[in-house]
Structures are given as structure tokens and as C-alpha cells.
Amino acid sequence: MAKELVSLHFLPPQFHIPRLPLRPKPPQNPIFPRRRNRTSSNDDGVPSNEVKTIAKFKSRHNYIRVIEVSRRSDHPLAGSRLLLLDTPGNIHSISFLLKTLTDSYFDVFATLPPIIPPGSIGVLGFGAGSTARLILELYPPEYTIHGWEIDPSVIDVGREFFSLSKLERDHKDRIFINIGDALDASVRTGFSGILVDLFSEGSVIKELQDPNVWRGLKSRLRKRGRIMVNVGGRCVEAEDSERDGDLVMVETLKAMSQVFGDKLFVLTLGSGDDSSVALTGDLPDLDAWKKSLPVRELRSFVDMWKPFTEFTLS
Template sequence: MAALSSPMTISYLHSLSCNKSCLLTSQFSKPLFINQTQKKLRFSISFCLKQKESGIEQDEEEEEEFTVVTAVKSRYNEIVIVDTFASRYLLLDSTRNVHSVINKGGQNWTGAYWDESACLPPIIPNGPIAIYGLGGGTAARLILELWPSTELEGWEIDEILIEKARDYLGLSELEIPTSKGGRLCIHVDDALSPCQDDPKRYAGIIVDLFADGKVLDQLQEIPMWLELASRLMPNGRLMVNCAGIETEVKNGKPQLVLDDLAWMLNSTVKILSEAFPGQVSWKRTPDSEGLNFVALTGGLPDLSDWSSKVPVRLSESVKLWKLCETVPLQLAVRSRYNEIVIVDTASSRYLLLDSTKNVHSVINKGGQNWTGSYWDEFASLPPIIPNGPVAIYGLGGGTAARLMLELWPTMQLEGWEIDEILIEKARDYLGLSELEKPTSKGGRLCVHVDDALSPSQDVSGRYAGIIVDLFADGKVLDQLQEVPIWLELASRLMPNGRIMVNCAGIETELQNGKPQLLLDDSAGMLNSTVKILSEAFPGQVCWKRTPDSEGLNFLALTGGLPDLSDWSSKVPVRFCEVVKQWKLCE
């Protein structure tokens, strides 16, 4: 079965426009391309079909047809409109991002971030709402369905885009007054131009301004936000599509901020919080809606009251909004190897390293050692290796070691960390020294401050297992992209020993922004570290990918595929189903 394994280029779509149709086979129920930083949905046939939203079950072998309705280049965009059985899509610029969609069955919910804008009317005064970045009118269509008396003013800089949206996406229908008098008034102009600075005009402004797949550069400046706020009437609000986490584009190790810190990783939310201190709220849409950050000015609304005034479909969603609040900084110090930051929250303490501000360790204050992230996976290793010491290369603050000693208290762990100051601060602030004391069953952590990959550490046959979690500047170490280093590490294992590796994500995510959610047996081959391991140990490497809530990491395991049923029976209940997800690299 053929699969759509790469994005269609604009030039290809242009060539298709001559034939007007093409058949592709799709096996996915989620988008192939979702971009963490760009946050405009990237086109894939499987996403376009919206199988979950429509309730249509697609056979994996069924071929799905789409047609290119129009493809034209304007002064501002490469505009492509694509037709599928259920929907029609507007793709813009070279990123092939989806900027608008209209469903053919009359269903205006999209299951994507556009739906969020429809929750704005109940928390703003009566008055017109501006949409900066109208596109083909997706957000406007749902707002007018749910709030038919709303006066909308849509701003779009591209005249040809508006013309094509009127012709092919039903935009002109929204310009006709509804039965309650609401309508969309379209302005073809630059929404950010000073000439549009109409003080106190709007009850709300929805900002969805992108170019080349990124939030406009002008929106990274405080004066611009102050100018936009001046266009609001008293108690008016801005609602902003802020895209995703910019550093996800650069970093292999996910920024696992598991609580109220996450907003700090998005540059647009950060600049808004600087422009309006204490008055910005945020939420992040789920993976199925693109993992977008959305921001709201005007302080945190009464969530219960808001929930009671929106359609049922939005009633739980609006309860996810949180106020942007900073957290106490416990420590910030620079070592030879890292910029070390330790921050405190109500429930946890985090170790952030280097300029990427990636979370390398966490300790929960309530005594709960499960993290809900990839570190937990390492604790499933002991039942499938011989008795003997386990090395952790890339100890950090000891998060993985802590859970392993709780679950397997006889375990002898040897943690390797190159940064002496990091170890010192982890002992002071993250309870690492507790792990160096023997447990009641004799297990303990022995800490080595040294380079784990140095030849001097080549202790042949010493370890039953080696856990490799080695990163620098947010990426898997370059040394780990070579076959010889893996052969050297394997020589440190006793017979039947195994190596378990945090391999980060998909390298093409680092270029495209949104992760390429390939959900079949080929996905492991998109990760360079998994690939090099499979070359070093042909037929003996297994892989799995953690869910979004755990960072979308690839993990690899040497030594062949274990008996999954037997493995499942020997791990804590929380792991029983998790370990069954491992697959052999084939």
C-alpha cells in the first residue's frame, strides 16, 4: 500500500491543476504534517478527510481522491485551493500550510484551532469583532453560526486571496446579513498599518497573522500590541493564535514543561505578557487541534461563567485557560558545560539546561516519582536484562534513577554525568544525594563525574543494561550518530545485556516545525539515532514513540524484540500496556 510520506510541493500542485485530479492512498487517521512552531495546519489527504470529525471510517486500502481547484501566485502568497470528498482547503505560501477550510456537509466545526475563536463573544462587550488574518473565513463562518448577531470585520492584505475565497470557499455568503443581522465586512488592507488604528472601535480582535508559516515579526514587539489594544473599547480583549514552541524546531530533546510554565516557551505569549503584565491568559490546544498556543488579554475570565455561556462543545475547553504566571527561580549558574537553571513550582522542581531551556530533570514534591514523561520508560528495563549493574549515561538530576530505585530497590545504578557543577546543584536542590544512600534492599546510585563516552570508561562486560540519555544544546550528541561508538558501548554489556536510548524526535520536525505524525511501522526510520542503531545492530533494534503528553520521543532498545507478553507481566501495572508498544525495526 502506498502512503503519503512527504508533503506535496506547491509546484507539484500547480502541475496537478492542469489535470485537476489525482489519486493518493492514505493510511493515516491524523495529519501527516503538523507544525509545532508554524501552527498552520500542513496539508495531508488524511487530515483533509477529517475521519474522526466526520465519523466516516476509511478503509486502509481505499484510495482517496482530491482535486486542485485553483493555483495562482499573488503579490503575497502562493495560493492553492484543494478539494476533497468532505472539505475544501486553502493552502498558502511555500509551507503548504492550511489557512482555511470549508466542510461540504454544512458542519462548521473544524476540530482545529479556528474553533477556539468562537468562544470569544461571551466574554467581551457588545460591539464589532475584528479578525486580523481573515484567510478564507473559517473562523468567521463558525462565529456567525453560533453568534448570528455578531458584526465581524475581516482584514486580509491579499486581494487575490479574497477573490479566490469568494469564488471557491463561500466567503461571499458571510458578507450577506444573517437572520439576526450579523455579517462579515471585508477590508483588503494591512491590518497592522497605522491608518487602521481606530481607537476604541472593537469589542474584540482575533489575531491570526502569519507569513511563510510563522507569526509575523511585527508581533514580537511590545509597541505593536499596545497599538492593537488601543483599538479596543473598554473591557475588550485580544485573542491570538501564537503558534507553538519555537525551540521545538531546533531541539531534539523535548521541552517537557509539564505545568503552568509552558507558556514561557512561546515567544508571542511571552511578548504579550510583557506588554500586558498580569493580564494575559493562555491555553494550548491538544495534539488533534495542532498543539497551538492561544493567548487572551484582559485577565483570566470567570471560567465557570464562561463555560455556561458557550456551546456544549466548548464548555470544557474554555476551562483550560490559565493566567500567565511566572515561577520562582531557585538557582541560575553557568558551568563549563551548561547554563544551569532550577525553577520551583507548587508541585515540582525542574532542572533546565543550556540556552534551549530544556527540562533535563524533575522532582515532584508530593513523593510521586512517576513523571508522565519519557524518563518513566527507562524503569521498564530491569525485567528484560540479566542481574547486574545498570549504567545511566546522562544522569542529569537523577529523575530516571529515582523511579528505578523505587520500583526495583535492589538495583545497582551507576550514573554518569560530565558536569560536576550540575551534580553539585542536583545534590543541593533535587535530592540527588538521597539516591546515593542504599535502599532498604541494598540498591543505590553511584555517581561518576566523567565523560561516559570516553574510552577510559570502556569496562568490557560490566553492565546488564545501559540507559543512554545524552544531549547537548538540545540535540542527541553528534558522537551517537556513528556506528563505532554504539559497538563500543555494546562491548560494555554482559551477555544478553541491552541498551535503551532516548533518541529524541523526528529530525524533519526540526525543519518543518509541526511533527510528522507517521503512525505506522516505518516511523522509526525517520529518526537518525534509531537508524544508526539499526545499522550497528541489524535485526536487533526495537523502537517505540511516546505519546504527545510524554514528549513524542523515540526510544530504542537493543537485543532484539523481547517477549512482550512476558515483559508486560513483570512490570508495574502502569507499564503493562506501554511495553507492548515496542516494535522491531524492520
């Protein structure tokens, strides 16, 4: 894989990083991801001298870039390393050198274990391992990770640049990575939980707008198992301009609602400009959920869930 890496010789004066669903911020200082039609000088561009490109190459499935944002940057991503995929450069993994949490929707994923039975958690769309790292580092050995990623080059990048190899060594009996179609994912005992983060060409994959796909995933859950899904939103930049982020999100949620009925809830980060996350199953006892979370920073997400029947685009 190393032979495929290409240095980036030129960056524009402002290096923009799309698809950045951040955790809620105080209303007086909101942070929003940049979209293509945003031209204000107050957008979330990062000066090029504060961004370092570590890897840039094309694989069979993706246009892959790995970048670092300087710790000196005055930006929410300061000190982070990012995996960007697809031509628009949507973020598919994020890690910080000095902290575990990511200040993104990956942290929402990390709230799932306390509300599912101990056992296997499927991560469909593994990326470089951001979700796996959070769960393995925050929760006890009763939870194991079974990841699926269609692009072996993405796993190579995770091992080389995102400490995935170390994660595998440190948790060798708890993490299992599979190369292949994530929609074929299964384990013999059934999944306690499934985390879905499947994008292609900058958009939530088309299969997730098909209720039959959700029926198939539901059938692979254990009793009391749940599915949590990054359903995207308007901050997602697709290569196909007709794949509008909001519309794709709504169609995905509608397909899920045909399978899960009123047992479908939605959490939207930011003020509507960021991604939304969906959760299946009965809404848990919120106080008990908060108390069971391993770090207090995750508790802010618990009160943000709304029934899909009350979900509206802002």
C-alpha cells in the same frame, strides 16, 4: 556552587517548557510540548505566576536552570521540579513531590530492568538523577546504578535541589556517580543494561550518529544485556537550527541499525510530536514483561514498541 546561583527577576507572561515527552494520553485530551514555531494561544505555556525559579547560572558545560511549577497550576507538570539545560531550556530531570513516576520518557527507562540480567545499569547522561531514582525505588538491590555526567555542576544541583544526596545515602551500595565523558563508561563485569540520554546544546550529541560509537557501547554489555536510548524527536529544540530534532533522531536510529540490525525497536510517545526511545535486543515476551513491572502505570509502554524497519515519521 551556591555562590553561582542567580535569581530570575523577570518571566514572560507564559513560561514555555520544551522537550516534554509525556506518557500517552486519551486521544480526546492530548498534551503536546511546545515547539518554537507553535504560536497558538492553546500551547503548553505556564503562567509566570505559577513558576518559581530556584537556580539559574552558567557552568563550563551548560546554562542551568531549576524551576518549580505550582501544584495549583492546571498543567501536566503541576507540582514538579525541573532541571532545564541549554539555551532552549530542554528538560533533563523531573521530580514530583508526591509521586514517583514522572509521566515522561524517564518512565519508559524504568521498564528496562525486568528484561535484562540483574547487575550494573549504566546511566549515560545522569542529569539530576530522575532515571536513577525510579530504578532504585522500584526495583530490588540486584540492580545497581552507575551514572556518568560530564558537568559536575549538574550533579551539585541534583544533590542540592533534587534530593540526590538523600538517594545516595538511602542506596549507598547501589548508586555510583562518575564525572566524565559518558562514552568512556565501563564496569569490570560489563553492563546488564545501558540507558543513554546524551544531549548537548539542545540536541542529541553528534557522536550518537556514528555506528562505531554504538559498536563500542555494545561491546560493554554482558550477555543478554540491552541498550535503551532517548533518541529525541521534533519536540527537541536545538541551539543550532540545522540540528532538526526529527532528522537527528532518524540519523541516530540509522547508526544504531547498522550495529543492531533487526534487533532494534522504537517507541514514540504522544502522537509524533514527542520524543522516541530506542531499545536493542530481541523483543521480549510482552505478557511476561508486563507482569514483571512493579507498577501498572508502566505496562502501557510495553505494547508501543515497533521494529525500526516499520518506523515512520508521522
